[in-house]
Amino acid sequence: DEETYTTARDICRITDAALENEVFRVMFTAESYTVPATNKSEERVLWTTNHMMSTHTRRDYFDNRVTGGKTGATDEAGRCLVATAENGGMGLITIVMGAKPVYTGDGLSVVTYGSFEETRLLLDHAFSTYECRQIFLTGQSMFQYPVQGGASHVVAGPGESAMSVLPKKLDPAALTWRRGEQTQVLAPVAEGQTIATVQAWYDGKCLAQTRLVALHA
Numbered sequence: 001d002e003e004t005y006t007t008a009r010d011i012c013r014i015t016d017a018a019l020e021n022e023v024f025r026v027m028f029t030a031e032s033y034t035v036p037a038t039n040k041s042e043e044r045v046l047w048t049t050n051h052m053m054s055t056h057t058r059r060d061y062f063d064n065r066v067t068g069g070k071t072g073a074t075d076e077a078g079r080c081l082v083a084t085a086e087n088g089g090m091g092l093i094t095i096v097m098g099a100k101p102v103y104t105g106d107g108l109s110v111v112t113y114g115s116f117e118e119t120r121l122l123l124d125h126a127f128s129t130y131e132c133r134q135i136f137l138t139g140q141s142m143f144q145y146p147v148q149g150g151a152s153h154v155v156a157g158p159g160e161s162a163m164s165v166l167p168k169k170l171d172p173a174a175l176t177w178r179r180g181e182q183t184q185v186l187a188p189v190a191e192g193q194t195i196a197t198v199q200a201w202y203d204g205k206c207l208a209q210t211r212l213v214a215l216h217a
Contacts (some may be wrong), residue, residue: 008095012095028084030048031047031053050081053066053068063120066083070082080097080098081095081096081119082095090132099113100114101114133165135175136208138159141157142157143212150187154214157212158210159211162200162207175207177200177201180198193214197209
């Protein structure tokens, strides 16, 4: 249908959700699959068309960071590739759509696909520019709160750990913390008791949110 279309963001969200399914994940990351023999055919081996995760068809596109992927192509959409990759503890989903291939003079063979080249550029940029950083760590002391009827303040820290992808050259001072309003803290205070909430913000975006809990009784 000429009215059927999608966006890179759509495909990314669909892929991210689909990868939660174990069966899909096995298929998406498989380099090959052996089709058992039947009464109609002998055993057959099918290879992925994502040349970045296999050297079976072409070696020039192989990239050991790529862990899975699916190609697609129509005259309207061009060469497309959804790929997953991992490097330095960080995982990525890359989406390339509308890539323009280059063919041999007779038009029968592909010289360059466009989609694989663009995906490599995305991976090089993302892995060289960004990294996973710890935002919240359980047991980390962050704030103190007065305790009505208590002998001392209570030290509060994250109730859950959280990580986020951030620029490698980020100045930690660029991160800001926003604490939610807490109710009056009354003695006695139990270890692990929720005191308030806290958010980490960078460049106008909330990176993570967690509870602030008492680190000690």
